[in-house]
Amino acid sequence: xxxxxxxxxxxxxxxxxxxxxxxxxxxxxxxxxxxxxxxxxxxxxxxxxxxxxxxxxxxxxxxxxxxxxxxxxxxxxxxxxxxxxxxxxxxxxxxxxxxxxxxxxxxxxxxxxxxxxxxxxxxxxxxxxxxxxxxxxxxxxxxxxxxxxxxxxxxxxxxxxxxxxxxxxxxxxxxxxxxxxxxxxxxxxxxxxxxxxxxxxxxxxxxxxxxxxxxxxxxxxxxxxxxxxxxxxxxxxxxxxxxxxxxxxxxxxxxxxxxxxxxxxxxxxxxxxxxxxxxxxxxxxxxxxxxxxxxxxxxxxxxxxxxxxxxxxxxxxxxxxxxxxxxxxxxxxxxxxxxxxxxxxxxxxxxxxxxxxxxxxxxxxxxxxxxxxxxxxxxxxxxxxxxxxxxxxxxxxxxxxxxxxxxxxxxxxxxxxxxxxxxxxxxxxxxxxxxxxxxxxxxxxxxxxxxxxxxxxxxxxxxxxxxxxxxxxxxxxxxxxxxxxxxxxxxxxxxxxxxxxxxxxxxxxxxxxxxxxxxxxxxxxxxxxxxxxxxxxxxxxxxxxxxxxxxxxxxxxxxxxxxxxxxxxxxxxxxxxxxxxxxxxxxxxxxxxxxxxxxxxxxxxxxxxxxxxxxxxxxxxxxxxxxxxxxxxxxxxxxxxxxxxxxxxxxxxxxxxxxxxxxxxxxxxxxxxxxxxxxxxxxxxxxxxxxxxxxxxxxxxxxxxxxxxxxxxxxxxxxxxxxxxxxxxxxxxxxxxxxxxxxxxxxxxxxxxxxxxxxxxxxxxxxxxxxxxxxxxxxxxxxxxxxxx
Amino acid sequence: xxxxxxxxxxxxxxxxxxxxxxxxxxxxxxxxxxxxxxxxxxxxxxxxxxxxxxxxxxxxxxxxxxxxxxx
Numbered sequence: 001x002x003x004x005x006x007x008x009x010x011x012x013x014x015x016x017x018x019x020x021x022x023x024x025x026x027x028x029x030x031x032x033x034x035x036x037x038x039x040x041x042x043x044x045x046x047x048x049x050x051x052x053x054x055x056x057x058x059x060x061x062x063x064x065x066x067x068x069x070x071x072x073x074x075x076x077x078x079x080x081x082x083x084x085x086x087x088x089x090x091x092x093x094x095x096x097x098x099x100x101x102x103x104x105x106x107x108x109x110x111x112x113x114x115x116x117x118x119x120x121x122x123x124x125x126x127x128x129x130x131x132x133x134x135x136x137x138x139x140x141x142x143x144x145x146x147x148x149x150x151x152x153x154x155x156x157x158x159x160x161x162x163x164x165x166x167x168x169x170x171x172x173x174x175x176x177x178x179x180x181x182x183x184x185x186x187x188x189x190x191x192x193x194x195x196x197x198x199x200x201x202x203x204x205x206x207x208x209x210x211x212x213x214x215x216x217x218x219x220x221x222x223x224x225x226x227x228x229x230x231x232x233x234x235x236x237x238x239x240x241x242x243x244x245x246x247x248x249x250x251x252x253x254x255x256x257x258x259x260x261x262x263x264x265x266x267x268x269x270x271x272x273x274x275x276x277x278x279x280x281x282x283x284x285x286x287x288x289x290x291x292x293x294x295x296x297x298x299x300x301x302x303x304x305x306x307x308x309x310x311x312x313x314x315x316x317x318x319x320x321x322x323x324x325x326x327x328x329x330x331x332x333x334x335x336x337x338x339x340x341x342x343x344x345x346x347x348x349x350x351x352x353x354x355x356x357x358x359x360x361x362x363x364x365x366x367x368x369x370x371x372x373x374x375x376x377x378x379x380x381x382x383x384x385x386x387x388x389x390x391x392x393x394x395x396x397x398x399x400x401x402x403x404x405x406x407x408x409x410x411x412x413x414x415x416x417x418x419x420x421x422x423x424x425x426x427x428x429x430x431x432x433x434x435x436x437x438x439x440x441x442x443x444x445x446x447x448x449x450x451x452x453x454x455x456x457x458x459x460x461x462x463x464x465x466x467x468x469x470x471x472x473x474x475x476x477x478x479x480x481x482x483x484x485x486x487x488x489x490x491x492x493x494x495x496x497x498x499x500x501x502x503x504x505x506x507x508x509x510x511x512x513x514x515x516x517x518x519x520x521x522x523x524x525x526x527x528x529x530x531x532x533x534x535x536x537x538x539x540x541x542x543x544x545x546x547x548x549x550x551x552x553x554x555x556x557x558x559x560x561x562x563x564x565x566x567x568x569x570x571x572x573x574x575x576x577x578x579x580x581x582x583x584x585x586x587x588x589x590x591x592x593x594x595x596x597x598x599x600x601x602x603x604x605x606x607x608x609x610x611x612x613x614x615x616x617x618x619x620x621x622x623x624x625x626x627x628x629x630x631x632x633x634x635x636x637x638x639x640x641x642x643x644x645x646x647x648x649x650x651x652x653x654x655x656x657x658x659x660x661x662x663x664x665x666x667x668x669x670x671x672x673x674x675x676x677x678x679x680x681x682x683x684x685x686x687x688x689x690x691x692x693x694x695x696x697x698x699x700x701x702x703x704x705x706x707x708x709x710x711x712x713x714x715x716x717x718x719x720x721x722x723x724x725x726x727x728x729x730x731x732x733x734x735x736x737x738x739x740x741x742x743x744x745x746x747x748x749x750x751x752x753x754x755x756x757x758x759x760x761x762x763x764x765x766x767x768x769x770x771x772x773x774x775x776x777x778x779x780x781x782x783x784x785x786x787x788x789x
Numbered sequence: 790x791x792x793x794x795x796x797x798x799x800x801x802x803x804x805x806x807x808x809x810x811x812x813x814x815x816x817x818x819x820x821x822x823x824x825x826x827x828x829x830x831x832x833x834x835x836x837x838x839x840x841x842x843x844x845x846x847x848x849x850x851x852x853x854x855x856x857x858x859x860x
Contacts, residue, residue, distance in 0.1 A: 610827070611825070613827075645795075648795060651830065652795070652830065652833065652834065653834060653837075655837065655841070656799070656833060656834060656837040659802070659837055659840070659841075660795065660798055660799065660802070663798075663802045663805075664798075665798050665801050665802075677793075677796075677797050677800065677824070685824075685825055688825060
């Protein structure tokens, strides 16, 4: 080490006479030794001899001692002639000792090329200066070696090779020397002082030579303990084909570092990955950082998943669990084809966007479809060990739920093994299992049905309803009517506030009215367009319930209810009554004397109940299936089928049952046809139930809520409330307002004449005439009135 | 399996006997309001009678007995 001593160089004084005299005469020198003039003696020129300096002045002290005490710090600078000083040292080593005694850094007096000479000077019979300093721990801090191996370093090397113990004070120089040594010397030095090396390993500066040595000695424990700062050593070349780490892993496959690697240790990670040491990468790593890029196209996770079979079971499990919480992780799993463990992830994850702009749900769904089609035994084996959420179990594929497919694919026990308590508590799953003859009680005991999780059935119902609505609108309408409908749609769609769904509903309702050739359809549409143009604030609003409340600006419809068309017509009736007639009640209505025919009313009630029950039955899905028909299992299929039919012996005529046993349906066609029948039933029931409901409401209004005050009995003891209740009718005119809206709904629905007849049978013709006249009068002032009926 | 299942099976056979496909428009094969009538057992027997005698539903004996209840 070059001592970095900062010394302020004093201005050189001109030698005056006294100074000259001092340098020439020892006696004069001694006289002036304690004055400022003595500094003249520190300038070590050849005219001052060693003997002069070594002259004893005061007991043991030499002149040099006194000068060093007084002017020690200046000596460095006055040694202009290093060769002369070195010669002085060589001639008399006693001088060196005096310098060292005064802790003067003589090493710093000389450039590197002179140090070898200096340090080789014999101080006594046994020791050179180097040995003297190192053995006696004198001024060790001032010693240093060069970075590259040099003659100077060789001196030190020889010293360490000779000595048996290295003092802790000498560690620094030992460590620096090691760094500079060639391979052979490193080996020899380490052989000589290996214990010392091991003791101090934490502080050693590692080099590739040391690493070579440790590898050769198979000291892998020591290598493992290497500090993380030397990690780059392991990437450097061991031989032409291997890096150090490659080579170490080849001869010691269990090797790992005691420090943990991070995602930024790309090269090391790459080597571990190349050698299949994934557990090293996964040890202690924060999983999130596996999303870092490994190269341009891949993340670490990609690489790990590509080698999933080489990964420990525990790590696989942990990675999988993590993917169920982190969507980015999950995306990579799915991209790499890992689907099977994600059939039970949360809805929240399923709804997120995954790869290729598809939702995670769609991606997993495609996987299931593919496997049900082509998966075969592989899929069968895979699916045996996974849990599946109800959402997938009840998802339909080619008309059957996944659960139904699985019940064919797997044996009973395997199926029960994958079903969880949550799965079985679902009402639909229980139903399917029951029909398949699969008992879960042995495994789970009695599980109460959970009716809340019924979403798939609800979805299915909405799909059926959508189809069902279409049946209303099939029919021809005239070109002008179509143009008017298009205009209506355009005017409302462009306001940006009206609900598209309500507009669609209105469009379909008007189309139905055109098809049924109802009165004033075109007038009503024109009126709405006119209102919209004169009052742009007017909008068709979507809400959680349908209502109109004395409002020029909107009416609101719940488009999701089963009879949305009926609701739309009803609220439209209110709106028109309000806008066109300002809720006027005709005088005749107040004087109307109505006698209710209770027998006819009872008949109406019964009809209504029948239809209601039918409607509710339609949505009760029956899961008919005991076994699935294929050509191979035809015999068993027929046997099972016959057994079921036998249960109906005595209920149906024998002939009928025998006919069916001979003409059994193939299950797939049967399922398809079952839905057709459900649709036909819905189409026949819905208008009926809407119109019968309107009739009941009219009678409710006529009696101001009295008739149905206590609700109506559904035939099974259940009481249902219908109508608006007595309080609603305690307000003036509410009865007529309600009757008109119901009448408007009734006459614009299919088969209105039939229902008007029923109404007549209950309340007589007077009311109907009054309503007809009132309705005709409402639009009499409007142009283009077309009474098409 | 319930009465409705048996009825649906019988209706499929009824279509088959009439050389119809289940995807065709088959409304002409059924009387008006046939689907708003929910006695599946009776409807099954009517269909069987129609198949057996190769006659239209409205001509079967059983249908004529109950047709006034179907509105």
